[in-house]
Amino acid sequence: MEKPWSGRFSEETDRFVEEFTESVSFDREIALEDIEQNIAHVRTLVRAGVLSEEEGKKLEEALEAIRRDIEKGKFRWRKELEDVHMNIEADLVRRLGDLGKKVHTGRSRNDQVATDERMFLKREIRETVRLLGELRKVLVRLAEGTIDVFLPSYTHLQRAQPIRLAHYFLAFREMFLKDTERFLDCYRRVDDLPLGSGAVAGVDFPLDRFFTARELGFARVIRNSIYATADRDFILEFLFACAVTGMHLSRIAEDLILWSSEEFGYVDLPDRLCTGSSIMPQKKNPDVLELIRGKAGRLYGNLVTLLTVLKGLPTAYNRDLQEDKEPLFDSVRTLKGCLIGMRKVLEGISIRENRMRSGAGNLTLATDLANYLVMKGVPFREAHGIVGSVVAYVLEKGKRMEDLTLDDLRSFSDRFEEDVLDLLDPEGSADRKRTYGGTSREFLVRIIEIAKREEGLK
Ligand code: ARG
Numbered sequence: 001m002e003k004p005w006s007g008r009f010s011e012e013t014d015r016f017v018e019e020f021t022e023s024v025s026f027d028r029e030i031a032l033e034d035i036e037q038n039i040a041h042v043r044t045l046v047r048a049g050v051l052s053e054e055e056g057k058k059l060e061e062a063l064e065a066i067r068r069d070i071e072k073g074k075f076r077w078r079k080e081l082e083d084v085h086m087n088i089e090a091d092l093v094r095r096l097g098d099l100g101k102k103v104h105t106g107r108s109r110n111d112q113v114a115t116d117e118r119m120f121l122k123r124e125i126r127e128t129v130r131l132l133g134e135l136r137k138v139l140v141r142l143a144e145g146t147i148d149v150f151l152p153s154y155t156h157l158q159r160a161q162p163i164r165l166a167h168y169f170l171a172f173r174e175m176f177l178k179d180t181e182r183f184l185d186c187y188r189r190v191d192d193l194p195l196g197s198g199a200v201a202g203v204d205f206p207l208d209r210f211f212t213a214r215e216l217g218f219a220r221v222i223r224n225s226i227y228a229t230a231d232r233d234f235i236l237e238f239l240f241a242c243a244v245t246g247m248h249l250s251r252i253a254e255d256l257i258l259w260s261s262e263e264f265g266y267v268d269l270p271d272r273l274c275t276g277s278s279i280m281p282q283k284k285n286p287d288v289l290e291l292i293r294g295k296a297g298r299l300y301g302n303l304v305t306l307l308t309v310l311k312g313l314p315t316a317y318n319r320d321l322q323e324d325k326e327p328l329f330d331s332v333r334t335l336k337g338c339l340i341g342m343r344k345v346l347e348g349i350s351i352r353e354n355r356m357r358s359g360a361g362n363l364t365l366a367t368d369l370a371n372y373l374v375m376k377g378v379p380f381r382e383a384h385g386i387v388g389s390v391v392a393y394v395l396e397k398g399k400r401m402e403d404l405t406l407d408d409l410r411s412f413s414d415r416f417e418e419d420v421l422d423l424l425d426p427e428g429s430a431d432r433k434r435t436y437g438g439t440s441r442e443f444l445v446r447i448i449e450i451a452k453r454e455e456g457l458k
Contacts, residue, residue, distance in 0.1 A: 004086055004104075013080075023322050024077050027084040029329050031075075033119040034084050034112070035067045038092075040215035041107055041195065048206045050105055059103055062095045063088075083322075084116075085109050106207055108199035110229040110317040115195040117328070119216065121238055124332045125187045131339040132180045132245070133455070138346045139173040140451045142166075147444050150426040151266065151356035152364045161367055162360040162426035165351065166448065167439040172252050173451060179245040186237040193218035197225035200316045230316035232306060232324045239303040242331040246299035249338050253289040256345065260286055265355045270348035288345055292338045299334060302327035360426040362400045366391050368429045369401075369420070376415040386413050 003013065039060055046056035066088060069075040081087045086109075093100035146165035153163040193216065196202075196209035202225045209221045222228040259266035269286055277283035305327045309320050366387050373383035390412050394401055402424045409416040422428060431440045452458045 003081075004089065018080055018082075021082060021319070022079045023083045023325065024079055024081065024087055026329060027113075027322075027325055028077060029325075030116040030120045031070050031084050031088070032067065033116040033123075034088055035063055035070070036119065036216065037112065037115050037195065038063050038088065038103060040212050042103060043215055044196070044207050044209075044212045045102075045105060045205070047208055047211055048106075050205050051102060055099055055102065058096060058099060059092065062092055062100070065095070066091050083109070083113075085112050106198070106203040106205040107195070108197075108229070110199050111194045111197040111225075113321075114197075114229060115193065115216070117232075117324070118190050118192070118194065118218075118234065121190045121234065121328070122187065122217075125183050125190065125238065128242075128332075128335060128339070129180055129183050129187075131336060131343075132176050132183070135339055135343045135346070136173050136176050136180075137455050137457060138343055139169045139176070140448065140455050140457060142346060143169040143173065143444070143451070144448055146351065147441060147448070148427075149351060149353050149356060150360040150430065152359045153439075159359060159364050162364050162429045163439040164430050164441065164444055165356065166444050170444070170447065170451065172248065175248040176245070179241065179248060182241040182244065183238075186234070186241055188219075189237065190234045191219040192222045192228075192234075193220065194222050194228035197222065197228035200226055200229055226316045230313075232310055232321060235324055235328050236303065236306055236310070239299070239306055239327060239331050242335045243296070243299045243303045245335060246296035246338065249342055250293040250296035252342065253293040256349070257286050257289050257293070260289075266352055268350045268352065269345065270350075273345055273348055288341045292341050295334050295338055299331055302331045357426065361402055361424070363391060363394070364426070365401050365424050365429055368423055368432065371432070372420055372423055373413060373415055376417075378413070378415055 003009075042051065042056050042059045042063070045051040046053060051059070066075065069091075075087075075091070077087055078090075081090050089100070089104060092103055143166035146169065149165035150162050151165055151168070152159040153161050153168075193209065193213040195212050195216075196207045213219075213221050256267060256269070258264055260269050269284070269289075271284070273286075273288050274284045275287045277285065306324055309323045313320055369390065370380065370383040370387040373386060374380050378386070390401075390404070390409070393399075393408075393412075394404070404424075406416065406418060406421060409420060431442070433439045433443075436443065449458075
């Protein structure tokens with residue numbers, strides 16, 4: 001088959017090279033963006049007087065017809081035509097003859113592909129942000145229902161201090177909020193138009209790029225044709241935002257995997273979201289969560305792939321840049337799946353309050369005991385030491401902190417008085433965390449009200 005660029009060639013392309021260089025098997029993903037972009041380019045050419053109104057109209061009609069074919073799955077994609085752009089152009093030529101051959105005037109695939117990718121990414125960022133919003137809503141609703149559920153917080157995966165479960169859910173709501181901000185911030189830089197930059201140096205025809213930007217809904221026009229065609233920083237930013245979100249998702253997934261184990265027994269996952277073992281009849285495995293945790297690896301990989309592709313490329317366009325697409329499409333697909341999966345899990349978990357609470361007392365109250373002594377005038381380091389001895393005693397006697405009598409405690413320090421006995425429970429411990437951002441009921445009620453308003457839940 002004759003290539004659009006075959007003029008200076010004297011032999012046919014090697015079959016292997018056709019296979020090796022083609023991208024249409026995956027860049028079909030941006031076919032509809034390419035159609036939109038073609039239409040805007042045709043209008044810009046008409047406006048510049050390069051095409052007549054009549055020609056513009058015919059080209060637009062043909063592009064609409066191709067769009068319909070693509071949407072219906074009727075379009076015949078051909079690998080010999082390399083990529084999505086040349087497939088669509090070749091079909092225009094098939095339909096319109098010489099007129100179809102005019103569409104690529106004042107344009108290069110270099111500015112074309114960057115434009116399509118930015119259009120695609122704008123749409124996908126909006127969708128990602130929407131899914132993040134849904135996930136945050138579920139977390140806020142969970143928080144609202146779990147203010148009075150207590151569990152131990154963990155540092156070093158050792159029981160640390162009692163917290164209210166709502167506080168935990170709000171921690172992840174906060175992370176997904178920062179992730180959302182990262183995507184929205186990235187969006188601002190994706191929203192710049194490359195088209196009209198040509199292959200690298202700009203275009204000879206008087207194209208009104210600001211008109212093209214308005215047609216395609218871009219906020220700005222990229223003001224350097226080399227940057228416009230050479231860089232993929234906007235994809236890197238997106239891949240980074242995906243990687244960070246994937247990391248957050250993998251951490252909450254890991255917590256829930258641990259919590260659903262028999263050893264913790266803090267939550268139950270719904271059967272519909274678990275799978276069984278082919279050999280061990282008793283198994284109910286948290287595969288969705290495990291895959292969410294595992295897929296963070298791909299999201300990191302895609303970022304590293306593109307960083308590596310870009311490093312040291314001679315300026316401006318090089319075919320290496322075609323390697324940006326698969327990581328991009330993969331991260332888009334992967335992250336959307338993880339966000340939906342996590343939302344479903346969180347909507348379906350049941351919480352075993354008693355199990356959680358039983359872990360939230362005892363030694364997790366040691367810090368409260370030390371702080372009690374501080375209030376009675378003992379310097380903190382000294383108080384820490386005294387309570388350390390109490391802990392050793394409790395462990396040795398096989399008691400729980402809550403079982404200690406006033407006499408027991410006074411044998412460690414005469415600063416302990418009657419009121420110390422009210423101190424030894426998770427609720428009191430949580431509510432003494434008086435600082436902004438802490439786990440007290442008072443603060444959580446306040447922040448949940450704010451979160452609900454921010455999430456449009458009230
Ligand atoms: N398929 C190519 C890509 O994705 C389109 C741009 C090709 N440009 C070129 N001069 N060969 O990067």
